[in-house]
Amino acid sequence: MSIAATTSREITLQLATGRSKDRTTGSLIFLGLLWFSLFFGVMVLLALIISTAIKGATRFDSELITNYTSIVRPETAGFRAGILGSLWLMVFTALFAVPLGIAAALYLEEFANPDRALNRFVEVNLQNLAAVPSIVYGLLAVAVMALIGFQDAGIVLGGALALALLILPVIIITTREAVRAVPRDIRQGSLALGATVWQTTWRQTLPAAVPGIATGTILGLSRAIGEAAPLVVVGLAGSVLFDPQGMMSAITALPMQIYSLTSQSREELQQAASAAIIVLLVMILGLNALAIYIRNKFQRSW
Template sequence: MSVATTTAARTVKTTVATGKSRDRTTVSLVFLVALWFSLFFGVVVLLALIISTATKGAARFDMELLTNYTSLVSPETSGFRAGILGSLWLMLFTALFAVPLGIAAALYLEEFADSEKWWNRLIEVNLQNLAAVPSIVYGLLAVAVMALMGFSDSGTVLGGSVALALLILPVIIITTREAVRAVPREIRDGSLALGATVWQTTWKQTLPAAIPGIATGTILGLSRAIGEAAPLVIVGLAGSIRFDPEGLMSNATALPMQIYSLTSQSQEALRQAASAAIIVLLVMILGLNALAIFIRNKFQRSW
């Protein structure tokens, strides 16, 4: 074999192994510049919106924003206590409804289901499709579920939690399956070789090893749900409630609902309060995302 052939073969192997090519054609450079420009443009627009919103609501960054109720009579001291507490209640019951069901479904599909069966393949396809369904559709589905359960009023903590649980359930299932799939097969084989059953192996070995990935996906799903307003509009959560939720069947509101309600008001003070509430909501979402990143970096294992 000649030296040129050997060098060419090594170049091909390096390109295949690294996925990179030293060739820089005009088309590839133009495409690369377009990608970086799109990323830069999106980040700049996002920063501009955040800075503009924070500037408009800067005068309302006070404790009254968190402790007072929404008031059209005294908009200068209007707050979002009911919306913040309502969002916390919704997140609590959304997690209680979605997380156990999502983890159980993911474990069944990944560890126990027969992929050759047509109904399991149908579930697989539907899961991928449901993750991309608009959130407003889950609100319609929640109304139907509440009606089937015999509840005439869906504008409660239960109704909102059902809508948000249905929204994040596909995300939790998919991320849990990926976390379980990342656990090495050798751990399962070793447990089975020592006489453990499939269920014992899944419960004692696979699931604990996948908890960091499951927790990360769950928190990211909840961070998406806390900022959703469309499904809550459909289930009938009001934006003008001025009391704290007291239970699962209590009428409630949520922070996105109150923001949506106040941004359409003509009074400048209410729109200013809505701008400040947007920043509060962003802080809550970013806090959940930061928690997910911390859990991933702290507890993630390298197999």
């Protein structure tokens, strides 16, 4: 084997494995800074979580979930209305955003003509919308609610609409990536057997992309469940003393209650807010764990 072939093979191996024998001082310093940044970020996060858990440790009881928020008896204040409100919001957010997001992604990826100016305009704006601050979606939801005749947007419908607008670009982008990951051979084989483009998409492409779609959708919902900024703009109350009764019912959400209680000066309410932060964190981690399980359980190797 020639020297040139050996050198080419070594370079290819280095690029494939990410390893290189060239250990210069600059590269080592840069690598050390990267590891320090990762270590520092993780340590700060752990410190915040541990300090919050210690502060709210005295309130990890059943009353935290079964009771309503009470200023009169702060030692027994709970977050029943906020937890139920968050669950209601997640259900209707999924009903609004998931079907529309999947349908839009399938159209853009399988049916739309990428050379048309309108489709290019939509694709560019999808990338931009994913980075828009969440409070903007709250303003948009208020405008939509006023347009369809609702003067008070602080209801289940208004909150779910704001969160659906928030995660819709994320669902579209992740669904397109999942559909794009399905090999073209599957589509071509289906078309060669006489199936239409719609039949191929519905019976072959979409089922093969379900793990990626489910993962992206759950991660989008886990982002929405922790959002407070769009709900503040929509006008959800910080304290509600009843369970949601329907789409037109006034509600609160767990992030809203946490935001409201952290501004209180009484120590008991501060402890309750710290315990609620851990509850919210457990809910978010649970959704993320479900997404990881679905990805690992149903992921296919092509």
